[in-house]
Structures are given as structure tokens and as C-alpha cells.
Amino acid sequence: MKRTKIFIVIALTMLSALALSGCKKTVAASAATNISSESSKSSAKKSDSSEKKSASDSAKSSTAKSSAAKSSVAKSAASSAVKAESKKAASSDNSKNQSNISVDAQNAKQQPVQSDANTIYLTFDDGPSSTVTPEILDILEKNDVKATFFIVDYSQDKIPLLKRMIADGDTIGIHTINHDYSVCYANDTAYLDGVNSLSSKLEKDTGYKAFCIRFPGGSSNTVSKKYNPGVMARLVAKVNKEGLTYYDWNVSSGDAAKKNVAKESITGNVKTKLNKNHENIVLMHDTDAKKTTAAALQSIIDYGKSNGYTFSPISPSTAPIHHKVNN
Numbered sequence: 001m002k003r004t005k006i007f008i009v010i011a012l013t014m015l016s017a018l019a020l021s022g023c024k025k026t027v028a029a030s031a032a033t034n035i036s037s038e039s040s041k042s043s044a045k046k047s048d049s050s051e052k053k054s055a056s057d058s059a060k061s062s063t064a065k066s067s068a069a070k071s072s073v074a075k076s077a078a079s080s081a082v083k084a085e086s087k088k089a090a091s092s093d094n095s096k097n098q099s100n101i102s103v104d105a106q107n108a109k110q111q112p113v114q115s116d117a118n119t120i121y122l123t124f125d126d127g128p129s130s131t132v133t134p135e136i137l138d139i140l141e142k143n144d145v146k147a148t149f150f151i152v153d154y155s156q157d158k159i160p161l162l163k164r165m166i167a168d169g170d171t172i173g174i175h176t177i178n179h180d181y182s183v184c185y186a187n188d189t190a191y192l193d194g195v196n197s198l199s200s201k202l203e204k205d206t207g208y209k210a211f212c213i214r215f216p217g218g219s220s221n222t223v224s225k226k227y228n229p230g231v232m233a234r235l236v237a238k239v240n241k242e243g244l245t246y247y248d249w250n251v252s253s254g255d256a257a258k259k260n261v262a263k264e265s266i267t268g269n270v271k272t273k274l275n276k277n278h279e280n281i282v283l284m285h286d287t288d289a290k291k292t293t294a295a296a297l298q299s300i301i302d303y304g305k306s307n308g309y310t311f312s313p314i315s316p317s318t319a320p321i322h323h324k325v326n327n
């Protein structure tokens, strides 16, 4: 009887030891899968230098955001932006730490690397315009596509256009209160003072709080050097510190190359620069002077939809695209 008991105890001990080791194996396997997927992401990111840049900038801006959003722009969006950006930063840090453990990172280079891969963010600068903006809004609405408008200062008659953007689900960022480079980049405070002033005006007129900005000429512009050497580097640092998010672009439609660029040329520029492996922030314009932008829009949407892209407005969780600062 005693022997049988001892045998049963031994058998049970062996069984539970086996079960435990099985469990450990499962956990280890799943951890390895996660590590491999994260480091794949990391490796694939490295395959595209602009992507790598974007990721590192995203991490940087996350740090800036954690130090609290002070500006009048972005306060409402800041906390969700912080969460989203922190997630990205954490994932990016994790992939850095684990990258040496990857088994088949080489195979992952063809994989989409971002949750917003295949996404097209259409952005329109320099509006609103009483002629071109309504056309663009009509096309967007007809196709159930949302976009982002980086606005300049506007007259009261444009308020209904801004309200329509908001009602349609588009998002609005602040471009500049004055597009004259000699004014907005005249000193270190002019540009952001203007941004805050236009943002307050927009909020008063529509109730909408802008959460992002776009520098005139992009953060890579060199024209500002003529008026204030080093201003872009200082502005970028200040913007990050204040918890603002600035968006450059990685697909230029070329619609601003001259007045009324042929619509085929605008569509062609976008088609050739779109990349399925990461987000695509497309630079376009909605000003009276650029009527062919609206004419090209339908074919850009058609091309995107029939080639597996989805369209989204920039939101606080959209990873920023940042150019290299040249001044």
C-alpha cells in the first residue's frame, strides 16, 4: 500500500515537472516570436532611411510631448498623442534592444513596417480658398475620403468652409498666419506667435483645436536662412519642447512647381512616389492659384483605392514625417 502511494507521488511529481517545462517552452516560443517580429520591423525600417529618420523623430517628439503641452495648440489632442507616440517609442526601443536576437530579419524586408503602411494622408496647404477648397471638399466627400488642411490666415467668409472640413471628418493643422518668409522667419518668435494666434482664432470661430502644424517650405527649407540663420533648428527644438507636432511630407505632388501644373503631371508625381511599405503624406495645395490640384484629385483617389491604399486624415496618432533641417 505504502509503495503504491510512493509510486503515485513520484509519478505525479514527474508529470507536473514535465507540464511545467512544456509551459516554459510555450512562453519562450511566444516571446521569441514577438522579438522576431519587433526586430523584423526594426530591420525593415533600416532598409528605408527616410523611414528610419521618421521613427527616430517620432521617438524624439514623444519625449518632447511628455514634458507637457504648453502651447494653446494641441492641448486637447496632447494626451492621446502622448499615448500613441509613447507606444511607438516603446516599440522602437524594444526593437533596438532585441535586434541582435532576430533569426530571419532578412526575410522581413518585404513586409509592411508600420500600422499605417498602405495609408495615404492627403494634405492641402495654403487654403482655404473660396474657389478651390469647395471643389476639393466635394471630391473628398463624394469618395468618402478624409484629408488634412494646413491653413493660413483667413477672412470671415471662409468660416463655413472650415466648419465643413470639421463636419466632414477632415482634420485641420496650422500652416502659418503669414506665408511671407521674411515675416514668419524674421526672428525666433514670429512663427510660433503666429501659429498660436491663428490657432486661437480657429478655435474661437469653429470650436476646433488644431493639434499639428506644418512649417512654410517644410522644416527643410533653406529660404529662411536669408532672414534668420539657424531659425529652423531652433524652431524644431522649440516645437518639440512645447509638445506640438509638425508634419513634413514624403510625397510631393509638385502642384506648386508653377501656376496650374498639368493635372496629369500632378497625378504622375504622386503615383511614382507612393510606397506601400510605409505611410504616405502627400503635399498638395488648395489655393485660388492652383486649380489643377482639384482636377487631379479624383484620379489620385482612384489610383490609391484600386492599388490597395487607404486614405486617412492626419490624427494625433499619425507618425510624423520629418525632413532634415537645413538651416
Ligand SMILES: [Zn+2]
Residues within 6 Å of the ligand: 125, 126, 175, 179, 216, 217
Ligand atoms: Zn505653404
